[in-house]
Amino acid sequence: RTLRIGLIPGDGIGREVIPAGRRVLESLPSSLGLKFSFVDLEAGFDTFQRTGSALPDKTVDTLKKECDGALFGAVSSPSTKVAGYSSPIVALRKKLDLYANVRPVKTTAGSSNGKPIDLVIVRENTEDLYVKEEQTKDTPEGKVAEAIKRISERASYRISNIAGEIALRRQNIRSTSGVASVHSSPMVTITHKSNVLSQTDGLFRETARRALAAEKFSSVNVEEQIVDSMVYKLFRQPEYYDVIVAPNLYGDILSDGAAALVGSLGLVPSANVGDGFAIGEPCHGSAPDIEGQGIANPIATLRSVALMLEFLGEEAAAAKIYAAVDGNLDAAQFLSPDMGGKATTQQVLDDVLKRL
Amino acid sequence: RTLRIGLIPGDGIGREVIPAGRRVLESLPSSLGLKFSFVDLEAGFDTFQRTGSALPDKTVDTLKKECDGALFGAVSSPSTKVAGYSSPIVALRKKLDLYANVRPVKTTAGSSNGKPIDLVIVRENTEDLYVKEEQTKDTPEGKVAEAIKRISERASYRISNIAGEIALRRQNIRSTSGVASVHSSPMVTITHKSNVLSQTDGLFRETARRALAAEKFSSVNVEEQIVDSMVYKLFRQPEYYDVIVAPNLYGDILSDGAAALVGSLGLVPSANVGDGFAIGEPCHGSAPDIEGQGIANPIATLRSVALMLEFLGEEAAAAKIYAAVDGNLDAAQFLSPDMGGKATTQQVLDDVLKRL
Numbered sequence A, B: 001r002t003l004r005i006g007l008i009p010g011d012g013i014g015r016e017v018i019p020a021g022r023r024v025l026e027s028l029p030s031s032l033g034l035k036f037s038f039v040d041l042e043a044g045f046d047t048f049q050r051t052g053s054a055l056p057d058k059t060v061d062t063l064k065k066e067c068d069g070a071l072f073g074a075v076s077s078p079s080t081k082v083a084g085y086s087s088p089i090v091a092l093r094k095k096l097d098l099y100a101n102v103r104p105v106k107t108t109a110g111s112s113n114g115k116p117i118d119l120v121i122v123r124e125n126t127e128d129l130y131v132k133e134e135q136t137k138d139t140p141e142g143k144v145a146e147a148i149k150r151i152s153e154r155a156s157y158r159i160s161n162i163a164g165e166i167a168l169r170r171q172n173i174r175s176t177s178g179v180a181s182v183h184s185s186p187m188v189t190i191t192h193k194s195n196v197l198s199q200t201d202g203l204f205r206e207t208a209r210r211a212l213a214a215e216k217f218s219s220v221n222v223e224e225q226i227v228d229s230m231v232y233k234l235f236r237q238p239e240y241y242d243v244i245v246a247p248n249l250y251g252d253i254l255s256d257g258a259a260a261l262v263g264s265l266g267l268v269p270s271a272n273v274g275d276g277f278a279i280g281e282p283c284h285g286s287a288p289d290i291e292g293q294g295i296a297n298p299i300a301t302l303r304s305v306a307l308m309l310e311f312l313g314e315e316a317a318a319a320k321i322y323a324a325v326d327g328n329l330d331a332a333q334f335l336s337p338d339m340g341g342k343a344t345t346q347q348v349l350d351d352v353l354k355r356l
Ligand SMILES: CC(C)[C@H](C(=O)O)[C@@H](O)C(=O)O
Pocket: A087, A089, A090, A252, B195, B196, B228
């Protein structure tokens, strides 16, 4: 099988980590029977400044027509408002209907200082406040701006359904791997703020309950947690959580919080997942402070590559990459500066490739 | 000076901690020249079930006409939707125009396992998604619910202004107390998500920048942080932060996150502050799991009493309470179960009173 992968480095360290993602795909053992071809695509603030569009039509078209999946690096946000600019990743998620943003957060034997964490945040990726429908009025008391938070039954159902499926798949991997696990049975925690937003978050909550009540999820424990408590609990007992499903904005906030638990955003991958398509994307941003120095941590990208492969049905290839990355972290010989080490992007990558 | 204080225990452990709050006021040394009178007021889910209203008019009227300040315990949220019920504390904040929710989070010598934290979250308390303007439509694809997030220049200005004033006051207390401090100069960090919500959060950001650019704040460092990064940073380097100002919902989430850093929600106070009025409110909820056992931690309430007094201009009385509470925590002889101790609410209270 040959997979065609779009490469969208974007801005800043996106340009340093996406090439590492390509390398790990090229280096997978041929015994897996997988081949890859690549196409370079543009998006980001730099693209906006050159072309007037942060997400050229060509990028979207090529992804739709030619590609099986993609890797997205990062985009820099302008520090002041720039007319006409708006985040290309948010637009891409909507245009390709990548309705789930999947963000696993996991300690390895070496990286955990204390309790082992193994959770995944499944974030709705197309609506909520991210519909970006805003307006501003002038009033005698000054400006008043309003934004729409939209929650639909349809989007809430499909995100909860995929959260349930991820919970089952994780349980399946746990029980076949034989490795002792933090979790004895699959669990999904529904996050919302329905005590204040009874209609919108209320709809999310009820729909999630209904989706997860399906027969196929009968082995899944379903719990819920108000978003503010969820952040509290995430920090007090992260080892308790398995799959957390949340509307878009809460998912955004929770996943950065969860990343803090494992020491560095440089470790945390994500995948933007739709039906038959996935874009791997490291959770970190464009990191202007370290841009161009060759010291960006490639781990988040390498794990995002694996995550993309999982959602393209290539679990064996994904498992190889995860194991090589865990090997690198546990050996702790080649760690990038965000991890307290001194290794360059290239050295970390080489160490992971050696372990493939 | 005699201050009249409304007591609103609400539900659950609210009924166990609010009496402790009253006791600490009654026990303040007479040398302070302060007297207190009290009036018992109703609100909460229990009140709703008995009277059909979660926040009786009488409670609001009495607070407006008779009181200088109040203490609010907690309210329980029904576990399923109950027609006509809506949170009385959210309503109270709006009806009394208590526009700032002030939530200090601080380690004491005894409670810090690692870096000392001394920050305060200043949360806008009247608008954002808390305007609760929601509607639901039926569509061929199922229900679609929408909520309004409203951000006004006026509310953003006054919350940022009070955040700046709190930063100056904290600096003043630090420099006169002579105690070595984490912070060398006052700082306010503006939190928003203007990279997605350019109009609403953009307005909050710009207005906060403008408010904090006033001459009186020339000694205050002003920084900003996108809300997801803010959660990440809060956990990675909490010792760095001084005053964090945020729209309502982000403030809600951030303050629970910050509470997790100091070990227990049972330690974290808040004050709902308006012009000339303040309601002290522990950050924890009604805690149905420990209700009626007499083991609720009264510290959050005792600190909320002090915070209320600060905003009523009684800083000396507030300082006495803070010092007595810190003494209790550092001695660690009488700690409630949430802190790993075995003391009852009454024993913790007695120990604090002894130190007044
Ligand atoms: C850059 C920003 C628009 C984006 C988001 O909010 O989704 C980022 O924070 C993320 O989590 O991918």
